[in-house]
Amino acid sequence: xxxxxxxxxxxxxxxxxxxxxxxxxxxxxxxxxxxxxxxxxxxxxxxxxxxxxxxxxxxxxxxxxxxxxxxxxxxxxxxxxxxxxxxxxxxxxxxxxxxxxxxxxxxxxxxxxxxxxxxxxxxxxxxxxxxxxxxxxxxxxxxxxxxxxxxxxx
Amino acid sequence: xxxxxxxxxxxxxxxxxxxxxxxxxxxxxxxxxxxxxxxxxxxxxxxxxxxxxxxxxxxxxxxxxxxxxxxxxxxxxxxxxxx
Numbered sequence: 086x087x088x089x090x091x092x093x094x095x096x097x098x099x100x101x102x103x104x105x106x107x108x109x110x111x112x113x114x115x116x117x118x119x120x121x122x123x124x125x126x127x128x129x130x131x132x133x134x135x136x137x138x139x140x141x142x143x144x145x146x147x148x149x150x151x152x153x154x155x156x157x158x159x160x161x162x163x164x165x166x167x168x169x170x171x172x173x174x175x176x177x178x179x180x181x182x183x184x185x186x187x188x189x190x191x192x193x194x195x196x197x198x199x200x201x202x203x204x205x206x207x208x209x210x211x212x213x214x215x216x217x218x219x220x221x222x223x224x225x226x227x228x229x230x231x232x233x234x235x236x237x238x239x
Numbered sequence: 240x241x242x243x244x245x246x247x248x249x250x251x252x253x254x255x256x257x258x259x260x261x262x263x264x265x266x267x268x269x270x271x272x273x274x275x276x277x278x279x280x281x282x283x284x285x286x287x288x289x290x291x292x293x294x295x296x297x298x299x300x301x302x303x304x305x306x307x308x309x310x311x312x313x314x315x316x317x318x319x320x321x322x
Contacts, residue, residue, distance in 0.1 A: 092301040107278060112291035113298070130307050144300050150311075162277040182297040187306040193297070196290045211282055211290060219293040223310050 089139040092132060093122060103136055104200055104207045111196070111209060116141050119207065121200075131178065133198065145178035146192055151223050156215075157197060163210050167201045176200040180209075182220065191220040 087097050103118050110116060116135040123131045129150045135141035148155045157177060159169070169175055177199055179192035194217035200207040243251060251259040257279065260272035273281050280287075 091299055108280065110294055111287060112294040125304055125307070128304070128307050128311070130302075140299055142299055143294070143297055144302060166277045180294060180297045181300070181302075182293060183300045183302060184296070187302065187309055190302075190310060193290070193293050195286075196293070209290070209294075211280065211286060213282065213286070219289055 088120070088134065088136055090122070090132070090134045090142055091140045092142045093124075093134065096122060096134070098122075101205075104205045106207045106209075108208060110141075110143075110198075113138075113141050121145075130181070133178070143198075144181040144183070145198060146181050146223065148177060148179040148192060148194060148197065151192065152194065152221065155194060157212065159199065159210065163199065163208070167199060167206050167208060168204045169201050170203070174201045174203045176202055179221075181223070188224045190223045191218075192223055193219045194221045195219045 086100055087095050090096055098120050102120050104121065106117050106119060108114065108117075113135070116137045118136040119133050120136060121131045121133055129147035131145050133143045133145050148157075159167075159175075163169075167174075177197050179194060179197055181190055181192050183190045194212075195215065196209050196211045196219065198207060198209050245251065245261045247261055247263045249261055253259060256276055258274040260274070262270040262272050264270070275281055282290075
């Protein structure tokens, strides 16, 4: 089927590629069906396009490329909720925010988007007891410092 | 907003499957226990607000591929970690 994306225009996708987010995304609770569209397979970035609202699209990145020491532990509840049976089922992405320039682009490490690729289920999961930031700089030209100390969450 | 008073150890039912238990107080702090289905996310409000705000800022951003490549700069760009 052809879907309309405000970022990518008209895109042809197979219907079975849709990933179900039963709880939507925080701030966009009504958008429960998304498709991942990778603009360039050699780059660790993907767009997450809502099938419900064409203007809802997020840029995601692989957090481990920019923060190799990212320590992510899923709770038992999250594992059960996403029906995860093993590591091979799991993809972890971070939502990228871009305000002024690409050099100030940040990613949300506090709440990764976790996808079970086998079951096509996804959820943005808050790493409640971590001190990760929702605004971790991606640019290698900026001093990263101690990643954990930039947390603006509890 | 519905306002209820509870003593330590007492509970509140929200809907039919969410229970809020007042475990106790220490000074200004109230300890609350929550029993809820797995599908219901429970977070401190300021955290949830921060995530919502972050998503609202992030939505509908379009980045030229050349800029995405720029970001990779000194990083390996190895996407094998997600395979």
